[in-house]
Amino acid sequence: MREEERLFSVKPSKYAVKLARRYGYLPYMIERYAEIFGEELIDFLDACEKPLPRSIRCNTLRISCNLLVERLEAKGFRLRRIPWAPHGFWVEGGSVSLGATEEYLLGYYYIQGAASMLPAYILDPQPGERVLDMAAAPGGKTTQLAQLMGDTGVILAVDISRERVRALRSHLNRMGVTNTIIVRTDARRLAAMGPTFDRVLLDAPCTGEGVIPLDPSRKRSRALEDILQMTRLQEELLEAASAVTKPGGHIVYTTCSIAPEENEYVVSRVLERHPELTVVEPKVEVGLPGITSFRGVRFDPRVSRCRRLYPHKHGTEGFVICLLRKH
Numbered sequence: 001m002r003e004e005e006r007l008f009s010v011k012p013s014k015y016a017v018k019l020a021r022r023y024g025y026l027p028y029m030i031e032r033y034a035e036i037f038g039e040e041l042i043d044f045l046d047a048c049e050k051p052l053p054r055s056i057r058c059n060t061l062r063i064s065c066n067l068l069v070e071r072l073e074a075k076g077f078r079l080r081r082i083p084w085a086p087h088g089f090w091v092e093g094g095s096v097s098l099g100a101t102e103e104y105l106l107g108y109y110y111i112q113g114a115a116s117m118l119p120a121y122i123l124d125p126q127p128g129e130r131v132l133d134m135a136a137a138p139g140g141k142t143t144q145l146a147q148l149m150g151d152t153g154v155i156l157a158v159d160i161s162r163e164r165v166r167a168l169r170s171h172l173n174r175m176g177v178t179n180t181i182i183v184r185t186d187a188r189r190l191a192a193m194g195p196t197f198d199r200v201l202l203d204a205p206c207t208g209e210g211v212i213p214l215d216p217s218r219k220r221s222r223a224l225e226d227i228l229q230m231t232r233l234q235e236e237l238l239e240a241a242s243a244v245t246k247p248g249g250h251i252v253y254t255t256c257s258i259a260p261e262e263n264e265y266v267v268s269r270v271l272e273r274h275p276e277l278t279v280v281e282p283k284v285e286v287g288l289p290g291i292t293s294f295r296g297v298r299f300d301p302r303v304s305r306c307r308r309l310y311p312h313k314h315g316t317e318g319f320v321i322c323l324l325r326k327h
Helices: 003-008 014-023 027-047 065-074 115-123 140-148 162-174 187-193 224-244 264-273 301-305
Strands: 054-058 077-081 088-093 109-111 130-133 154-159 180-184 197-203 245-255 277-280 307-309 319-326
Touching (some): 065 077, 065 088, 109 140, 115 197, 115 245, 115 307, 130 140, 140 154, 140 162, 154 162, 154 187, 224 245, 224 264, 264 277, 264 301, 264 319, 277 301, 301 319
Parallel strands (some): 130 154, 130 197, 197 245
Antiparallel strands (some): 054 109, 077 088, 245 319, 277 319
């Protein structure tokens, strides 16, 4: 049986149908989750029923983190550092919305999921480098890349959506970023540029299976065919990322989906065609290893070096992050 037939032909069991009815999911999703989580399936489903802790990233282009903590705690917020994010804080309390404070409007922080802070740290852009953000809007990771680069070098921030580019431009201005060029286009077209960038971030468009705690409608909004179509787009985008990365450069491929079809499968397929690429173990102490087989399909064993985050394990949205190096 072909790989696609194994991955994208799911016949839910009676148990999966029962759990799908109880938790409000489409049955094919539960059947797949049962293989991913095994005995932890109920723990995962229960965690998705609870709201995630709020989190922010301090913008050191505008303010020191210590001063930001002082200002927000004076307003009644309680901040707790996120262990894997040097500029990240979980936030509790407060009498006003995090998006309505003076500090937010001044660009002192970005409201960002705790897991979504990891890709930029793993990519580790250096001052003066050329960096590409292939799906940049609304700007959380772009502004974080600029922060880590000290607003030096050049970031090319690409997005295909006119509306989302407006949000990207607004956040760049609010947070004091000046090293970024915005281009509205299909990022797949960038492959024609050739090896131009030291580092590439591809926070790929995805079905959002990792954000169910934030958007419960995702339990029923996508069919298995949608995942198949998304994997094809993701594969094309990762091919383009490889084409524009300099030898010795790095790519971070990441999604807010926990679907192996959209993550390890995509990376494995691209690795088959590109011997110059390899998966690198990221220097982080959070996350579980990548999945090396799913529904009878074996992936490239190197994808075990990817990192997976889950709400029931890490208190975050679901996220998968793969760091690749081009030789």
